[in-house]
Amino acid sequence: MPNRAATSKKQKPESSEAYHQSYEESDGWLTRTGAVARVIYWGIHAACLLVFVVGAPLPAVLLCVATYFVRLLGITGGYHRYFSHKSYKTGRIFQFVIAWIGCSATQKGPLWWAGNHRRHHRFSDQEGDPHSPKHGWYHSHQGWIFDSRWEGTPEDVIKDFARYPELVWLNRNHWVPPLVLGILCGLIAGLPGVVWGFAISTTLLWHATYSVNSLAHIWGKRRYETGDTSRNNLWIALATCGEGWHNNHHYYQAAARNGFFWWEIDVTWYVLKALSWVGLVWDLREPSEAVKQGRPGKPRLARAA
Numbered sequence: 001m002p003n004r005a006a007t008s009k010k011q012k013p014e015s016s017e018a019y020h021q022s023y024e025e026s027d028g029w030l031t032r033t034g035a036v037a038r039v040i041y042w043g044i045h046a047a048c049l050l051v052f053v054v055g056a057p058l059p060a061v062l063l064c065v066a067t068y069f070v071r072l073l074g075i076t077g078g079y080h081r082y083f084s085h086k087s088y089k090t091g092r093i094f095q096f097v098i099a100w101i102g103c104s105a106t107q108k109g110p111l112w113w114a115g116n117h118r119r120h121h122r123f124s125d126q127e128g129d130p131h132s133p134k135h136g137w138y139h140s141h142q143g144w145i146f147d148s149r150w151e152g153t154p155e156d157v158i159k160d161f162a163r164y165p166e167l168v169w170l171n172r173n174h175w176v177p178p179l180v181l182g183i184l185c186g187l188i189a190g191l192p193g194v195v196w197g198f199a200i201s202t203t204l205l206w207h208a209t210y211s212v213n214s215l216a217h218i219w220g221k222r223r224y225e226t227g228d229t230s231r232n233n234l235w236i237a238l239a240t241c242g243e244g245w246h247n248n249h250h251y252y253q254a255a256a257r258n259g260f261f262w263w264e265i266d267v268t269w270y271v272l273k274a275l276s277w278v279g280l281v282w283d284l285r286e287p288s289e290a291v292k293q294g295r296p297g298k299p300r301l302a303r304a305a
């Protein structure tokens with residue numbers, strides 16, 4: 001049975017000229033499923049092996065820690081909690097800054113990422129969910145990324161941010177921030193800087209992010225009845241700055257915090273709170289006591305305005 005996701009003009013796995021023109025308008029020349037993207041993806045994995053050549057000099061390892069956590073926060077606090085769920089507000093300049101940082105994680109552009117994530121929530125574990133583990137662990141972890149059904153930016157669900165030309169530009173030229181970061185790592189710490197600060201950091205970041213889509217729907221506890229397979233998992237929360245409280249998140253997506261209780265460690269929330277103290281972000285949404293006790297009313301889905 002066809003669904004909205006599968007029938008969107010940007011999601012058709014056809015090779016017509018019109019489709020490719022349309023794809024290039026919003027996603028640029030670098031497709032997600034083509035040979036170049038696959039070579040880049042697996043090439044960055046393979047480049048991690050250069051660690052046996054360059055060793056582990058301290059500046060390069062520290063660079064890896066920094067690029068891992070800063071870009072992870074760009075994904076969790078930016079791509080996820082801001083662009084996908086609008087769980088807080090910020091100004092136009094900082095909006096672009098967090099989009100750039102998120103984009104440097106080499107997970108494609110903000111409109112593509114957030115649009116497909118909105119689909120994940122709208123069709124959780126049903127037909128139309130880009131990465132449900134019901135289609136196998138590998139598919140939910142990284143197989144879906146190379147699935148042509150989810151290749152194009154789903155413009156119909158991300159219209160609210162697609163009205164900003166700078167975000168459209170970034171979405172189309174999503175390869176620029178990773179390239180800039182790779183060059184900077186080389187300038188800062190030479191080849192070990194590129195291996196640690198870009199290749200190893202990016203690979204770890206990919207699999208930490210993807211584990212939220214795969215493992216956090218398989219491994220962990222369910223506090224709330226959500227109608228999907230989402231779970232809460234401390235270990236994933238620690239690796240992903242708080243995204244492992246995924247059952248909480250599926251239960252109440254509007255919140256800027258995924259750890260609902262003080263003992264649920266959520267570093268992204270702490271950082272967003274600190275940013276609010278200096279005025280860079282504001283109107284952070286929190287779950288009410290009723291939500292935490294399991295009486296959320298109607299969950300608010302992020303929708304294109």
Ligand SMILES: [Zn+2]
Binds near residue numbers: 080085121253
């Ligand atoms: Zn989400």
Ligand SMILES: [Zn+2]
Binds near residue numbers: 212
């Ligand atoms: Zn999920």
